[in-house]
Amino acid sequence: MKKNKLIIATRRSMLALWQAEWIKGQLEALDPSLDIELNKIKTTGDKILDVPLSQVGGKGLFVKEIEEAMLRGEADLAVHSMKDVPTDLPEGLHLSTITKREDPRDAFIAGKGIKSFSELPQGANVGTSSLRRICQLLNKRPDLKITQLRGNVDTRIRKLDEGEFDAIILATAGVKRLGREEKITEKIPVDVSLPAIGQGAVGIECRTDDEFTNSLLKSLDHYETSVCVRAERAFLKKLEGGCQVPIAAYAQLKDGKVVIEGLVGSIDGKTLLKDNLQGSPEDAERLGTELAENLLSKGAKEILDEVYGQ
Incomplete structure (x- = not known):
């Protein structure tokens, strides 16, 4: 069913608002008849400014309140920095679109x-x-x-x-x-500092049953970025990591293949576990999972347990 109005949920930071306005402009170009407004939401991560986020704990510090607003019907879609989006999304929501990646470094x-x-x-x-x-x-x-x-x-x-x-x-x-x-x-350079999972990419989350919004968003999805970021997120998911952990991954499409490099490190920098894999784009998520398994076999779990204080 066609909608005449869309509400975009976003954080209130200047960068989040820039990204939300950027997506708003693209949607208006697709359908000039749409009335689009922003619902600016203050998240847990925005409220806690005097404590390192790694000490706050939990996942989704910058998205939880935004997702709750969507589930309550107070927004139709949410625009996120992909590096802030947890790998497990609430039931009823999904990551519909990942836009073309900006410089990930x-x-x-x-x-x-x-x-x-x-x-x-x-x-x-x-x-x-x-x-x-x-x-x-x-x-x-x-x-x-x-x-x-x-x-x-x-x-x-x-x-x-x-x-x-x-x-x-x-x-x-x-x-x-x-x-x-x-x-x-x-x-x-990425060989000096491997980026965060999804760094540089903007993602759009919406309700799985919202056919109109999902259909509209399809044309904003960037195939190469989507394949690569989904590989990185599979790596993170297998490691059960959030966005505040010493985990990095960066995938690229080279000569028709996904090449993904992953890293887990101790906070003091004395131990860095790195590995890479390549394979077909159709196997992107499996590659991410397999790469994580490789690092787990080399001691990544012990490093992460120490970080989590377990």
């Missing part, structure tokens, strides 16, 4: 006089709250001082500019989307 943003990651002085103070980034940074540079950094993109950049840090690490995609790309000192 981490962005190294340095204070004055530092021109690259390799130029960071001994004992430099680097701001990030991501356990995934921390374990990879300390593996390369155990001398670094890592300081927790929360807040939106502008807040984090302002703290750097005010001299609180020698450098900070953010997602390149978010910095670009907010028009701050000129602040990026270096885009860190």
Whole structure:
């Protein structure tokens, strides 16, 4: 049944609103007769700003309230950063669309006089709250001082500019989307910092029984990104990880094959388990699961149990 109005649920951060408006514009182009509005929701992750998210625990810190709004019928679809979306979705909801991925790399943003990651002085103070980034940074540079950094993109950049840090690490995609790309000192190669699952991709979640919205969203799905992100998410699901754990994966389509690399690391950076697999796009999710099983056989569960305090 055709709808005349759609409500998009979104977080209130500048980046989330940019992404929601971006999807809104694409939907309006598909059907100019649609009246589309945003339902801006404050999530648990947005409310807790004084504690590292890895200490808060649980999954879906940035999506739970949004999903509840959809299940109550207060929104027709939700726009998410894919790296925030848990691998298990509530009954009645599904991930209908994954849009074309922006640059998946981490962005190294340095204070004055530092021109690259390799130029960071001994004992430099680097701001990030991501356990995934921390374990990879300390593996390369155990001398670094890592300081927790929360807040939106502008807040984090302002703290750097005010001299609180020698450098900070953010997602390149978010910095670009907010028009701050000129602040990026270096885009860190994926062999130095493997990205988060789904990093750089925007996903759209909606009710499984909403035929009109699902049909409308089909044309926004990007095949290559969808295949790769679903492989990464299968890897994460097998490891039973959330978005606040030292787990990374990045899949690409090369010569018609999915090539996926995965990582599990100890927070101190002393142990990094890495492996990769390749296979057909039809087997993308199986590849992700198999890659996780390979790392579990090498000791990934013991590392993650220690992180979870088990």
